[in-house]
Amino acid sequence: MTRTNESINSGKAFDNRTKGALSAKIRRNCKRIVPVVYVAFLLLPLYFLVNNSFKTEYEIKYQSTPIPMLGTIANYKAVFDDAQSMMALLNTVIYVILNVILSLIAAIPAAYAFSRFSFMGDRHLLFWLLASRMTPPAVVAVPLLQFYTVLQIADTHLAVALAHCLFTVPIAVWILEGFISAVPKELDEAAQIDGYRFPGFFLKILLPVIAPGIGVAAFFCFMFSWAEVLLANWLTTVDAAPFGSIIMRAGIALELVPIGLISAMAVLTIVPGAIMIYFVRRHLASGFAMGQLK
Numbered sequence: 001m002t003r004t005n006e007s008i009n010s011g012k013a014f015d016n017r018t019k020g021a022l023s024a025k026i027r028r029n030c031k032r033i034v035p036v037v038y039v040a041f042l043l044l045p046l047y048f049l050v051n052n053s054f055k056t057e058y059e060i061k062y063q064s065t066p067i068p069m070l071g072t073i074a075n076y077k078a079v080f081d082d083a084q085s086m087m088a089l090l091n092t093v094i095y096v097i098l099n100v101i102l103s104l105i106a107a108i109p110a111a112y113a114f115s116r117f118s119f120m121g122d123r124h125l126l127f128w129l130l131a132s133r134m135t136p137p138a139v140v141a142v143p144l145l146q147f148y149t150v151l152q153i154a155d156t157h158l159a160v161a162l163a164h165c166l167f168t169v170p171i172a173v174w175i176l177e178g179f180i181s182a183v184p185k186e187l188d189e190a191a192q193i194d195g196y197r198f199p200g201f202f203l204k205i206l207l208p209v210i211a212p213g214i215g216v217a218a219f220f221c222f223m224f225s226w227a228e229v230l231l232a233n234w235l236t237t238v239d240a241a242p243f244g245s246i247i248m249r250a251g252i253a254l255e256l257v258p259i260g261l262i263s264a265m266a267v268l269t270i271v272p273g274a275i276m277i278y279f280v281r282r283h284l285a286s287g288f289a290m291g292q293l294k
Helices: 002-053 057-062 074-081 083-116 122-134 137-151 157-181 186-193 198-209 211-227 230-235 243-252 259-291
Strands: none
Touching: 002 259, 057 259, 074 083, 074 259, 083 122, 083 157, 083 198, 083 211, 083 243, 083 259, 122 157, 137 157, 137 230, 157 211, 157 230, 186 198, 198 211, 211 259, 230 243, 243 259
């Protein structure tokens, strides 16, 4: 009887070990498969965009092929040959760079104030500053258009840059406040002892120290301003029309505009962001690591 019980117990233990090993193997496989499936799902629209951009219109509409069988760069050539598209792309670059500069000029001093000084409602103000980032751009489009019309700056690069600052400055302040808080206050005191006045300390000491954080904030400002189309489209007509508005108008007239041409334009909007991510990826990693040190 005892031997029978021992045999049963050993069988149960073997089954438990087998189930445990099997579940561990399933977890390991899931950790490998799930990220691959997720990345493939994210890259699927990009694949179709790039694929269609190198196809002829006949191949897109009448031949479902996984890769371009004929292959053509005519769609990209048509975009670069179109003066309106190139001017819109230049407009986008101008107001995006202007937005990044204005956002950093406003955000760095504000972040320093939130980090180094205590005043009534400072934490609440920082929270509400970040909460304002949740406002949909469509809510402020009409008031801003009326305001800019009065100021006679509608349909200008400055108008779009200032409008985007409503959304980029709060996130830049929030990011930079964390980076500045990671810098010991003793650095400020040491600079004063060494004879630095505040402007000199700010420009020569503090800014180089938080340079990775400035890079992170600039990256997020750039990405928002580059991808945002609604406000830019509302606030401009001709002189500062963004590249995204050209794509939107082409998408509305989908039956009239070749799909390959729209795909080529969409790919061109992705390229600058991808290039920027590639060149600043190391600075982003070091910047995020620095921001975690509090």
